[in-house]
Amino acid sequence: xxxxxxxxxxxxxxxxxxxxxxxxxxxxxxxxxxxxxxxxxxxxxxxxxxxxxxxxxxxxxxxxxxxxxxxxxxxxxxxxxxxxxxxxxxxxxxxxxxxxxxxxxxxxxxxxxxxxxxxxxxxxxxxxxxxxxxxxxxxxxxxxxxxxxxxxxxxxxxxxxxxxxxxxxxxxxxxxxxxxxxxxxxxxxxxxxxxxxxxxxxxxxxxxxxx
Amino acid sequence: xxxxxxxxxxxxxxxxxxxxxxxxxxxxxxxxxxxxxxxxxxxxxxxxxxxxxxxxxxxxxxxxxxxxxxxxxxxxxxxxxxxxxxxxxxxxxxxxxxxxxxxxxxxxxxxxxxxxxxxxxxxxxxxxxxxxxxxxxxxxxxxxxxxxxxxxxxxxxxxxxxxxxxxxxxxxxxxxxxxxxxxxxxxxxxxxxxxxxxxxxxxxxxxxxxx
DNA sequence: TGGTTTCCATACCGATCGGTATATAGATTA
DNA sequence: TAATCTATATACCGATCGGTATGGAAACCA
Numbered sequence: 196x197x198x199x200x201x202x203x204x205x206x207x208x209x210x211x212x213x214x215x216x217x218x219x220x221x222x223x224x225x226x227x228x229x230x231x232x233x234x235x236x237x238x239x240x241x242x243x244x245x246x247x248x249x250x251x252x253x254x255x256x257x258x259x260x261x262x263x264x265x266x267x268x269x270x271x272x273x274x275x276x277x278x279x280x281x282x283x284x285x286x287x288x289x290x291x292x293x294x295x296x297x298x299x300x301x302x303x304x305x306x307x308x309x310x311x312x313x314x315x316x317x318x319x320x321x322x323x324x325x326x327x328x329x330x331x332x333x334x335x336x337x338x339x340x341x342x343x344x345x346x347x348x349x350x351x352x353x354x355x356x357x358x359x360x361x362x363x364x365x366x367x368x369x370x371x372x373x374x375x376x377x378x379x380x381x382x383x384x385x386x387x388x389x390x391x392x393x394x395x396x397x398x399x400x401x402x403x404x405x406x
Numbered sequence: 407x408x409x410x411x412x413x414x415x416x417x418x419x420x421x422x423x424x425x426x427x428x429x430x431x432x433x434x435x436x437x438x439x440x441x442x443x444x445x446x447x448x449x450x451x452x453x454x455x456x457x458x459x460x461x462x463x464x465x466x467x468x469x470x471x472x473x474x475x476x477x478x479x480x481x482x483x484x485x486x487x488x489x490x491x492x493x494x495x496x497x498x499x500x501x502x503x504x505x506x507x508x509x510x511x512x513x514x515x516x517x518x519x520x521x522x523x524x525x526x527x528x529x530x531x532x533x534x535x536x537x538x539x540x541x542x543x544x545x546x547x548x549x550x551x552x553x554x555x556x557x558x559x560x561x562x563x564x565x566x567x568x569x570x571x572x573x574x575x576x577x578x579x580x581x582x583x584x585x586x587x588x589x590x591x592x593x594x595x596x597x598x599x600x601x602x603x604x605x606x607x608x609x610x611x612x613x614x615x616x617x
Numbered sequence: 618t619g620g621t622t623t624c625c626a627t628a629c630c631g632a633t634c635g636g637t638a639t640a641t642a643g644a645t646t647a
Numbered sequence: 648t649a650a651t652c653t654a655t656a657t658a659c660c661g662a663t664c665g666g667t668a669t670g671g672a673a674a675c676c677a
Contacts, residue, residue, distance in 0.1 A: 214623030215674045236533075238449045242665055252625060253666075263665065314533060321596040322447075322525060322533050336596055362612070367605040370598070371613075374589025374606055381588040382581065385532040385547055394578040395585055401573070402582075402613045425653030426644045453635055463655060464636075470654095474635065 221259065222273075224249040228260075229270040233312040236319055237267055237331075264331065274316045275338070278305060286345060291353035294346075295372055295403055299396040302376050306383040306392060314384030318377055343369055360404050368404075375399050432470065433484075435460040439471075440481040444523040447530055448478055448542075475542065485527045486549070489516060497556055502564035505557075506583055506614055510607040513587050517594040517603060525595030529588055554580055571615050579615070586610050 227248040231240045242263060246253050260266040281301030288294045306313060320335045350365035359368070379395060438459040442451045453474060457464050471477040492512030499505045517524060531546045561576035563569075570579070590606055 213675060214621075215672080216624080218624065218673090236447075236449070238447070241663080243663085252627090254627095254668095255625060257666070258624075318592055319533055322530055322592060339596065363609065364605070366602075367609040370593065370602055370606045371586075371609040374586050374593060374610075375582075377589035377592040378585025378587070381529055381533060381592070382585060385550065387581070391577070391581055394575070395581045398574065398578040398582040399585075402615060404613060424645065425651075426642080427654080429643090429654065452633080454633085463657090465638095465657095466655060468636070 219251050286349050291358045303396050307389040315380035318380050430462050497560050502569045514607050518600040526591035529591050
């Protein structure tokens with residue numbers, strides 16, 4: 196069985212393609228799968244709906260991605276890589292306020308722009324997937340913890356640079372900022388208008404500590 | 407078929423109980439069902455798990471509650487009545503800051519105290535139930551809208567009383583407060599510690615506008 | 618070309634899904 | 648006690664769940 200990981204050999208060059216080549220684009224299929232998981236959640240997405248959206252048959256899916264759980268993980272990887280790119284640029288902002296601005300505006304444009312489903316895959320995965328393998332839950336939580344650490348470190352640097360008042364800790368400000376962004380995504384998925392979401396971002400920035 | 411609504415007649419007195427009386431306590435069974443929906447979500451909760459937790463058989467469940475969707479709605483009613491009682495007392499706080507304090511502390515004690523599942527049923531319902539009848543989604547959203555309006559009205563009164571600065575609108579502050587609370591519940595359901603959640607509440611109150 | 622390798626379409630697997638028909642057990646009314 | 652009404656227990660329903668066995672079809676290497 197060939198999985199997505201086998202497409203490149205150790206040296207990074209395309210593996211010797213023997214036999215009939217795959218008839219579909221893995222990236223495209225995975226994008227379609229991500230979209231289904233995004234709108235339906237893990238349990239709500241059936242293999243029938245997934246295969247139809249991906250334009251492939253079940254044997255092809257299982258040969259290429261393993262099983263439903265593995266497919267979900269790969270889709271989550273794609274999500275993180277494609278849709279959460281603004282996280283890295285946000286952390287490079289020159290000030291703590293700039294970090295918050297880029298985070299919030301990044302989340303905002305993702306929620307009101309494009310034709311992507313509303314809501315955040317991280318929130319969906321954490322809230323909606325209480326039934327299946329703990330491995331996924333733990334992985335989602337581990338990713339969140341890693342991104343949290345990066346934000347905490349950035350805010351500690353900001354404090355050292357006199358960029359944040361003394362009475363707020365980096366940890367507290369991080370969980371606060373993440374909470375607002377999670378709330379933003381919840382409200383977006385429950386049908387809040389772009390104007391309401393924009394108001395939410397503006398209010399958060401207005402209340403942001405420091406000049 | 408007798409449903410939960412038929413237990414009281416129009417005058418509010420117990421209906422004439424003819425035939426064999428029900429062998430289980432409706433309230434207790436509904437509490438158990440709520441707990442299952444709360445931890446598993448709508449789709450993740452199977453009728454088998456529900457009946458086992460409720461201690462009744464499937465025919466009893468269907469005779470008493472109708473079907474899975476109706477059972478979920480009744481459980482949601484119970485949740486709102488029992489677990490969201492702090493909402494009403496919060497709105498009666500003398501100042502806008504007091505309202506925020508009672509809201510946040512109410513949500514906090516619900517998340518860190520007792521043996522209830524983590525997370526908020528409203529968030530779970532909104533995020534995790536994208537597959538089934540729109541009627542439920544619309545009802546959840548309608549309830550949220552109604553509670554939002556109450557908070558907006560309370561904050562407009564606060565503005566009229568000079569209790570809030572002019573540069574914040576009641577609508578924006580409402581969606582902001584709700585966002586923080588939604589974020590709080592998301593973080594609680596992903597395993598945040600009580601200390602972290604408490605920090606989040608304190609930070610929010612520290613940044614709250616006005617004296 | 619032949620042989621090999623792999624992909625894909627169909628059809629199917631047991632398990633579980635939400636929901637129900639039937640028959641028995643139990644309580645009330647008369 | 649007899650008649651009546653309803654709850655419960657068992658067993659079952661068709662549909663769908665995630666996942667696979669099998670048999671061509673298609674592309675590569677020689």
